[in-house]
Amino acid sequence: MTGFSQTVKPDTTGTFTNPLLPGGPDPWVIREQGVYYYMATTGRNITIRKTKAMSALSTAPATVVWTAPAKGPDARDIWAPELHRLDGKWYLYYTAGSSDSIHPQHTFVLENAAADPTTGTWTSKGQIRDTAADYFAIDGTVFSYKGNRYFIWSGHNGKDNVQRIYIARMKNPWTLASGRVEIAAPQYAWEKNGINEGPEILVNKQQDVFLVFSVSGCWTDDYALGLMRLKKNADPLVAANWTKMPAPILSGKPENGAFSPGHNGFFKSGDGKEDWIIYHANSRAGQGCGGQRNPRIQRFSWDDNGLPVIGEPVKIGTPQRKPAGE
Template sequence: MTGFCQPVKPDTAATFTNPLLQSGPDPWVIQDGGVYYYMATTGHNITLRKTRAMSALAAAPATVVWTPPAKGPNARDIWAPELHRLDGKWYLYYTAGSSDSIHPQHTFVLENTAADPTTGTWVNKGQIRDTAADHFAIDGTIFSYKGQRYFIWSGHNGKDNVQRLYIARMKNPWTLATRRVEIAAPRYAWEKNGINEGPEILLNRQQDVFLVFSVSGCWTDDYALGLMRLKKNADPMVAANWTKMPEPILTGKPENGAFSPGHNGFFTSVNGKEDWIIYHANSRAGQGCGGQRNPRMQRLTWDRNGLPVIGGPVKIGEPQHKPAGE
């Protein structure tokens, strides 16, 4: 006997490690019928992975569900796809442009009536836009609240290149019903390079509404996540009803191999009791906006005030308990 206890090794069958894949910028996940559908930016198509265990994402088959046309407004730079189940159909929202210049980037919609989005036919529903302010518009997401559906995205105001966050009510899954309203613009020192992008809605158990967004430019090591909160039971179309927190909620941690964490999604564990965040990060400094950005996930918790607590990025290779139920 040595007189002291050896450290307990984690049960590898009950753990996983980050990164989930070697590449996967702008990761996003949706759950439906006990199945997770994962997607990320490829640049040249939209690919879905289907799995019942997010910790086993690397083993999930990848299916290319849509390839852009050779020419046209949605032919190049396919970014940040999001899959949503609306009115009994599947919709894919994605950013694309007509050339390799990012300036003509806009958001487009695809529709699929199949029960499984990795099958069936994806029909082009065109560009979703505010026709009176048809400027640079990327990273669109859907927000359903009090019986109304909203579209939130990052865009320009037509006067400068600052990326702001906008919201509009929706007429249907591919058409806006109102003019856009600006709800956020960079204001703090950590929101460098004039960028607010990648908006994602997060709800706590009390159904308080939060908006998580990315800042500072993916080409820098300063990319990070910020947080906004909607006033209780307030109209999300009123900018004053949103409060931006003065500090970021997720930043890089070089000692953990996490640079420029951002552009995230959220999901719950199989049993519905745990909240998780999925985001991308670079493993080394200076890797910028390329394919080296890899998807990572970790559990998030809530403080006594109902605010999300993410902590720092978990270290590459550090065992984490799998989401409950996997």
């Protein structure tokens, strides 16, 4: 399916409930020209849902824009797609593995010159990597700061299987211009199972830069979100300029039907005044890393120090006010 045929029904209740869909791990949302584009891990392709109202995501048309080839370096385990508008074109960053099952996961890039990413042609730009440290690398995201563009991802150091967060400066949307720098590794008790992954950048109105990341294994009920802060006006490529907060900013709440919340994205409401988070969670204990991880959204605020305050996962089935502007 291509094009945009969704009609948002008149708002008669002013509310919605989580989850937005029955499944959708690793959700990502970007808004362009008044339209939200949503995607999530499918394992086999990249599908984009297009909507003018995030609370109506379940009625949004879904378009498969890319399907994994039968063989090659990006033939299997398609994870964590992210869509970015850079230099007048669309770029899709996704994690994939080789048709050889022993091959580790890496990150790849697709390019599309069309104004609407659900149309046009997606062209492969290949793997984005640090050629001097071409190890396991997943969950890539893009960050623009003070005239430079950076790529941030989760990967291995080539010595062990601990997942760390790395950053490198970009030459163009599919090529790195610098070597990678490790800016985070598991250090607190709540960062169990040796995993920091799913990095996402968040910027407040004072232009303070934060990095939100997922911790622990998705196969556990300990998955959660952590927070790092970049020193004001500092170089993101200097690890000492990043400070990790000692407690998670979003954790599971069994009584709310929220197990293993994590791997998030951020978006603004339609009127541009509200901050919202999208994340996945399981509705029951022990559901692990499967497709039943479902997307949820909720509004968040900021404290007097400019730190994001997400609170606890909203209970499934509980009415929430729709994002302003819907």
